[in-house]
Amino acid sequence: MAYFRSNVLVCSDPECIGKGSEKILESLLAELSKKGLAEEVKVMDTPRIGDCDKGPEILVYPEGYHYVGLTVEDIPFLVEEQFLKGRPVNKLLAPPKKEEAQELREPTAKEVRVVLRNCGKINPENIEEYIAENGYAALAKVLTEKSPDEVIQIVKESGLRGRGGAGFSTGMKWALTRDTVGDVRYIICNADEGDPGAFMNRAVLEGDPHSVLEGMIIAAYAIGAQQGFVYCRAEYPIAVKTFEIAIKQAREYGLLGEHIFGTDFSFDLEVRQGAGAFVCGEETALIASIEGKRGEPRPRPPFPSVRGLFGKPTSINNVESYANVPQIILNGPEWFASMGTEKSKGTKTFALAGDVKKTGLIEVPFGITLREIIYDVGGGIKNDLGFKAIQTGGPMGGCLPEEFLDLPVDYERLSQAGSIMGSGGMVVLDEETCMVDIAKFFVKFIQDESCGKCVPCRVGTRRMLEILTRITEGNGRPDDIDLLEQLSVEIRQDSLCGLGQGAPNPVVSTIKHFRKEYEAHINDKVCPAKVCRALISYEIDPEKCVGCTLCARNCPVNCISGELKKTHVIDPDICIRCGICKQVCNYGAVLVK
Amino acid sequence: MNAIKSLDDLKKIREEALAKRKVTETSGATQVIVGMGTCGIAAGARETMKAVLEYIEAKNLPNIVVTQTGCIGLCEQEPILQVVMSEKEKVTYGKVSPEVVKTIMENHVEKGEVVEGHVIPMQG
Numbered sequence: 001m002a003y004f005r006s007n008v009l010v011c012s013d014p015e016c017i018g019k020g021s022e023k024i025l026e027s028l029l030a031e032l033s034k035k036g037l038a039e040e041v042k043v044m045d046t047p048r049i050g051d052c053d054k055g056p057e058i059l060v061y062p063e064g065y066h067y068v069g070l071t072v073e074d075i076p077f078l079v080e081e082q083f084l085k086g087r088p089v090n091k092l093l094a095p096p097k098k099e100e101a102q103e104l105r106e107p108t109a110k111e112v113r114v115v116l117r118n119c120g121k122i123n124p125e126n127i128e129e130y131i132a133e134n135g136y137a138a139l140a141k142v143l144t145e146k147s148p149d150e151v152i153q154i155v156k157e158s159g160l161r162g163r164g165g166a167g168f169s170t171g172m173k174w175a176l177t178r179d180t181v182g183d184v185r186y187i188i189c190n191a192d193e194g195d196p197g198a199f200m201n202r203a204v205l206e207g208d209p210h211s212v213l214e215g216m217i218i219a220a221y222a223i224g225a226q227q228g229f230v231y232c233r234a235e236y237p238i239a240v241k242t243f244e245i246a247i248k249q250a251r252e253y254g255l256l257g258e259h260i261f262g263t264d265f266s267f268d269l270e271v272r273q274g275a276g277a278f279v280c281g282e283e284t285a286l287i288a289s290i291e292g293k294r295g296e297p298r299p300r301p302p303f304p305s306v307r308g309l310f311g312k313p314t315s316i317n318n319v320e321s322y323a324n325v326p327q328i329i330l331n332g333p334e335w336f337a338s339m340g341t342e343k344s345k346g347t348k349t350f351a352l353a354g355d356v357k358k359t360g361l362i363e364v365p366f367g368i369t370l371r372e373i374i375y376d377v378g379g380g381i382k383n384d385l386g387f388k389a390i391q392t393g394g395p396m397g398g399c400l401p402e403e404f405l406d407l408p409v410d411y412e413r414l415s416q417a418g419s420i421m422g423s424g425g426m427v428v429l430d431e432e433t434c435m436v437d438i439a440k441f442f443v444k445f446i447q448d449e450s451c452g453k454c455v456p457c458r459v460g461t462r463r464m465l466e467i468l469t470r471i472t473e474g475n476g477r478p479d480d481i482d483l484l485e486q487l488s489v490e491i492r493q494d495s496l497c498g499l500g501q502g503a504p505n506p507v508v509s510t511i512k513h514f515r516k517e518y519e520a521h522i523n524d525k526v527c528p529a530k531v532c533r534a535l536i537s538y539e540i541d542p543e544k545c546v547g548c549t550l551c552a553r554n555c556p557v558n559c560i561s562g563e564l565k566k567t568h569v570i571d572p573d574i575c576i577r578c579g580i581c582k583q584v585c586n587y588g589a590v591l592v593k
Numbered sequence: 594m595n596a597i598k599s600l601d602d603l604k605k606i607r608e609e610a611l612a613k614r615k616v617t618e619t620s621g622a623t624q625v626i627v628g629m630g631t632c633g634i635a636a637g638a639r640e641t642m643k644a645v646l647e648y649i650e651a652k653n654l655p656n657i658v659v660t661q662t663g664c665i666g667l668c669e670q671e672p673i674l675q676v677v678m679s680e681k682e683k684v685t686y687g688k689v690s691p692e693v694v695k696t697i698m699e700n701h702v703e704k705g706e707v708v709e710g711h712v713i714p715m716q717g
Contacts, residue, residue: 136603
């Protein structure tokens with residue numbers, strides 16, 4: 001290969017072509033040879049640079065200049081300045097991009113990246129970059145060397161379990177779907193990530209869509225499906241767009257469609273957008289939604305592997321489950337099974353949120369302890385406060401207190417401790433958190449999202465929320481804890497789907513581990529964490545107050561009185577307990593009681 | 594775009610993609626800068642540039658970024674060629690003919706030894 005001192009990539013996305021990028025390429029070549037630079041500067045086309053709305057666009061390396069909105073008239077000047085004289089043409093440069101929010105940091109020593117290995121590293125809108133990272137090699141291997149049964153066997157051996165939360169063996173699910181008699185089978189990717197604060201799946205869909213796509217094609221081959229669907233919530237517009245670009249590029253390369261890799265295997269898929277109902281993350285509700293029906297769950301069995309989408313055998317797996325598959329094929333099931341614990345293999349992504357110093361997306365091997373996640377990966381509790389609890393598994397998960405910090409994280413151990421793995425939400429709570437308030441927050445979420453089909457969930461969560469609300473407002477009754485416990489048993493036993501069955505978890509786990517806090521609210525009318533507004537009052541410490549008037553000037557309801565340089569007083573009857581006075585006081589004179 | 598029909602097709606695309614990525618990722622442990630202002634070009638910088646590129650191509654040297662710069666105010670010393678090696682200070686050579694390029698590339702760029710005879714002494 002000849003040595004070129006500069007390389008120019010011209011975007012050949014249809015949008016840029018529509019704006020004349022082909023003419024730009026031609027005139028670039030003509031102008032370069034006119035100036036005698038054809039031997040020094042190489043011009044290539046590239047699938048997509050990313051700013052096609054401002055196209056036509058080119059990238060100039062090694063400097064990395066990004067020129068946008070080019071016209072043929074610009075080219076002679078651009079070539080003269082950029083390539084002959086070596087000066088960037090500022091007026092044609094793309095405006096500098098704002099640094100995107102860093103959800104993904106450099107991994108710490110405890111982290112292992114399998115699912116997230118390409119995220120933030122490759123351009124997700126360019127299939128070639130994925131191929132450069134050994135992408136689609138697993139698919140090629142599967143289609144040319146393995147039978148569908150062998151593929152299922154490999155996935156079974158790896159010990160991969162569903163990453164959506166239930167943790168059912170992925171290989172087993174594929175086998176069940178394959179074994180059901182029928183002419184048509186479907187596969188679905190569940191990308192309806194709805195847990196508050198969770199964004200693991202979104203990061204994969206936006207950062208490395210082809211890994212999910214490749215996993216789906218392999219799954220389709222294994223179970224014998226010709227058609228697949230990606231069900232993604234409409235609140236993820238970038239994920240939807242990125243995935244659609246990925247599908248388009250895969251089609252262009254013949255990786256989707258008829259006779260993939262020159263074999264008899266044909267498969268295609270499309271993206272379906274959900275309207276944002278949390279319950280549609282439940283598989284039977286999701287299937288109903290794709291069918292165009294109201295997103296409500298139905299009783300199982302029959303499971304989707306027997307009767308799924310349009311009544312046909314369907315395998316429905318989570319984004320993260322699919323993203324693991326190509327790596328398992330390439331590196332072998334032993335490699336995957338070497339990570340994790342006895343029954344939970346591989347790695348898991350978590351959205352670490354709440355009161356930790358380093359929040360964000362992490363990927364850790366199963367078996368890591370909660371303490372390692374919070375203190376080594378997360379950097380410890382914010383403001384160096386004490387740890388109180390960690391909430392895992394999303395709204396249907398549970399809160400675990402300090403004595404569980406050394407618990408190794410896997411599916412079984414989290415369930416035994418009274419929480420769940422869920423899809424990977426992790427909220428760390430510091431000592432200033434009120435656990436009754438937290439339980440109320442999650443029950444409110446579930447109550448809002450209950451689809452209303454079955455009574456225990458629809459009415460039960462409503463009653464539960466009412467009880468929790470009155471406890472936090474200081475109107476709790478002596479038997480409220482018993483009532484909540486009784487209600488929890490009934491909702492769990494009698495609800496139709498996972499949403500209702502899991503709904504009592506936040507209440508049950510907080511009562512189990514923080515019963516004293518409930519009792520303090522109900523019996524003593526005190527909120528120990530000083531969070532519940534109805535149970536606290538603000539006072540000014542006369543010894544510390546210097547009479548600066550700052551609190552009085554900032555009070556939104558003007559309930560603080562006092563003259564300059566004299567002690568101020570809060571009128572508790574007017575005070576709305578917003579806490580602004582405490583925030584603004586420079587002398588620490590505002591006390592919460 | 595051609596459809597991928599075999600493992601070889603995929604490999605070919607992978608190699609191309611890797612080559613493209615190399616282009617975009619070369620951060621350049623070594624930078625060779627040629628002065629290409631009007632003065633430089635008039636003094637024969639184009640020949641100097643060509644000689645640099647030919648040398649790199651002939652020896653297949655990795656990780657070198659060749660860029661240009663404008664007039665640095667030493668027009669009488671053109672063609673000017675500068676070499677920046679990772680952490681070290683920039684060395685500026687003057688009156689670099691294609692023959693001198695060879696000496697510089699061989700001794701400085703490849704072996705890290707500054708070719709003293711051609712360095713422009715910088716003041717301050």
